[in-house]
Amino acid sequence: MQPEQSVSQKIVRNTKFNILGTFWGILVALFLTPYIIGHIGVERFGIWAIVAVLTGYFGLLDFGIGTSFIKYISEFYAKKDYEKVNQVVNTGVIFYSIFAALIIPLAFLIINPLLNVSNVPPELYSEARFVFLLGIIIFAVSNALSSLGAIQGGLQRMDITNKVEIAVSIPMIIGTIFFLERGYGLRGLMINNAIILVITSIINIIIAFKLLPELRFNPFLFTREMLKKLFDFGYKLQISRFAQLISFQTDKFLITYFLGIGLVTFYQLGSSVTQKLRQIPLLLVSAFVPAASEIEAKGGEGSLNELYLRGSKYLILVSIPLFLFLISNASLIMLAWMGEGYEMAALAIQILGVGYFANLVSGAASSIAVGVAKTEFEMKYGILMAILNLFLSIILIIKIGFIGALIGTTISLTIASLFFMKMFCNHLGSPLNDFIKLFYKPVIACIIPTLTILLSNYGFWLASTSSGRLINLGILGLNSVIFGGMYIVFILLTKYLDEYDRKLIKSKFPLLRYLLG
Numbered sequence: 001m002q003p004e005q006s007v008s009q010k011i012v013r014n015t016k017f018n019i020l021g022t023f024w025g026i027l028v029a030l031f032l033t034p035y036i037i038g039h040i041g042v043e044r045f046g047i048w049a050i051v052a053v054l055t056g057y058f059g060l061l062d063f064g065i066g067t068s069f070i071k072y073i074s075e076f077y078a079k080k081d082y083e084k085v086n087q088v089v090n091t092g093v094i095f096y097s098i099f100a101a102l103i104i105p106l107a108f109l110i111i112n113p114l115l116n117v118s119n120v121p122p123e124l125y126s127e128a129r130f131v132f133l134l135g136i137i138i139f140a141v142s143n144a145l146s147s148l149g150a151i152q153g154g155l156q157r158m159d160i161t162n163k164v165e166i167a168v169s170i171p172m173i174i175g176t177i178f179f180l181e182r183g184y185g186l187r188g189l190m191i192n193n194a195i196i197l198v199i200t201s202i203i204n205i206i207i208a209f210k211l212l213p214e215l216r217f218n219p220f221l222f223t224r225e226m227l228k229k230l231f232d233f234g235y236k237l238q239i240s241r242f243a244q245l246i247s248f249q250t251d252k253f254l255i256t257y258f259l260g261i262g263l264v265t266f267y268q269l270g271s272s273v274t275q276k277l278r279q280i281p282l283l284l285v286s287a288f289v290p291a292a293s294e295i296e297a298k299g300g301e302g303s304l305n306e307l308y309l310r311g312s313k314y315l316i317l318v319s320i321p322l323f324l325f326l327i328s329n330a331s332l333i334m335l336a337w338m339g340e341g342y343e344m345a346a347l348a349i350q351i352l353g354v355g356y357f358a359n360l361v362s363g364a365a366s367s368i369a370v371g372v373a374k375t376e377f378e379m380k381y382g383i384l385m386a387i388l389n390l391f392l393s394i395i396l397i398i399k400i401g402f403i404g405a406l407i408g409t410t411i412s413l414t415i416a417s418l419f420f421m422k423m424f425c426n427h428l429g430s431p432l433n434d435f436i437k438l439f440y441k442p443v444i445a446c447i448i449p450t451l452t453i454l455l456s457n458y459g460f461w462l463a464s465t466s467s468g469r470l471i472n473l474g475i476l477g478l479n480s481v482i483f484g485g486m487y488i489v490f491i492l493l494t495k496y497l498d499e500y501d502r503k504l505i506k507s508k509f510p511l512l513r514y515l516l517g
Helices: 007-062 064-076 083-116 120-145 147-155 158-181 185-211 225-260 261-284 288-297 299-329 330-337 343-360 362-371 375-400 402-429 432-437 440-458 469-491 499-508 510-516
Strands: none
Touching: 007 120, 007 158, 007 185, 007 261, 064 147, 064 225, 064 330, 064 499, 083 120, 083 147, 083 225, 120 147, 120 185, 147 158, 147 185, 147 343, 147 469, 158 185, 158 440, 225 261, 225 375, 225 402, 261 299, 261 330, 261 343, 261 362, 261 402, 299 330, 299 402, 299 432, 299 440, 299 469, 330 343, 330 469, 343 402, 362 375, 362 402, 375 402, 402 432, 440 469
16 A cells, blocks of 8 residues: 655646646647637637537536535545545535436527527527537536546546546547538537547546545435535635636627627637636646645644745746747737637737736635635635626727727736735735735746847748748747747746755756756
8 A cells, every 4th residue: 555645745746647638638729729610610610619608607507516526525535534525426416417407408498599699690500509408418417427526636636637638538539520520510529529528427437436445326425414515615616607707708708799709719719828828837736726625624724825825936937938928929829820810819819818817826825715615715806807807898899899808808807816815815814925026036037038039029020921830830939949948047047946946846857957956
């Protein structure tokens, strides 16, 4: 029997596999998105994006129960209370089975009004209807099995989660190509999703019983007390989820309503690039929710402040150069990825990049707050963000069109994130100024690299947009080497990394040992 790993060891292991899984997912999306758009067109891809938004709204009807699974499985498992773990899992299965039985008929009742409001072209109506209804069924079934899948996260075995996702992505890619080449379009894409759901569910059920031999599936383990506990934790996060859906997704619906469904594709492409990049720094704190829950369960309150400051430091160290590189290379990225004609998507990347950056640097604090069940912070943050976003986006879209949606989202994300950090720091007793100080050196280290890339791009490379995707991709790669190399040199000169940081990096990432000296 292997010795139990420390919290820090679990965080490092899970982070490594989260990085691997996320990068693989980004690569798949980068290659599949142009292929999909090339086969179904801009309008159908806009429908695909809108269906995702509408499905997300149905997810708000579950009172946030699912958001509590990993937190409480982790907490009860740390205490070796397997009876409570079983109650969490079985309560989740029963609740979401009832939930599925309710929302599927509801979807059939309201599908027509939803599609009418979405201004779906008449010739695409039947496709959109099929995709939405099957999407809701897939969503409902996956929710019913979500507590079993949450065991991997609750036991801090995200290495397994990412291995499964990578493995399942292979048949997903094959299925996407098969259905599109056969001419099944949107219907084929959603049928493919249904097949992948079946494969993933079988794998996750098998893994759940192997990881946790004490696991028992018994409907009589459902308890109202456990459901109330899950509800009390989840409903506050659900408000935050609603706010995030508004801030990250509802702009697509507003653009469809006010400007037309074709423009949604440009917003979707720009926001997806920004969102994918946002995921990369967040990987550094992706294991913080169960880790913070374990620390709290074992009474290690002092360790939470250390976890927060170290996590924020590493998050800022990586996110500042990534987003400055993204913003300064937005046009080149779209030329290399999609070719000419996607200038509006590049604009979306540049404007949304500012707001997404402001949102992600609070990632360590947000994960810890969820891990210790301070979900009211997320709730208050979410309410502020939702109100600001709806108000600003509607007014600005009417006034200045497409760019108004981008500006409204960016302003709301920035203000709400500052508000959240103030609340969290007050609770933890950590001065907000300690957080702000973490930005100085990375910002200084990025000044010369950013100016260099901007001058080379707008003074030379972007003067000729007809270079072709491969050449633009090569230029983008060269820019990344130049920017990254200069940033590393300057960040080392600023001595941002202390002795603890250096030892941690050397021990966990041996390839960087020579770079750190």
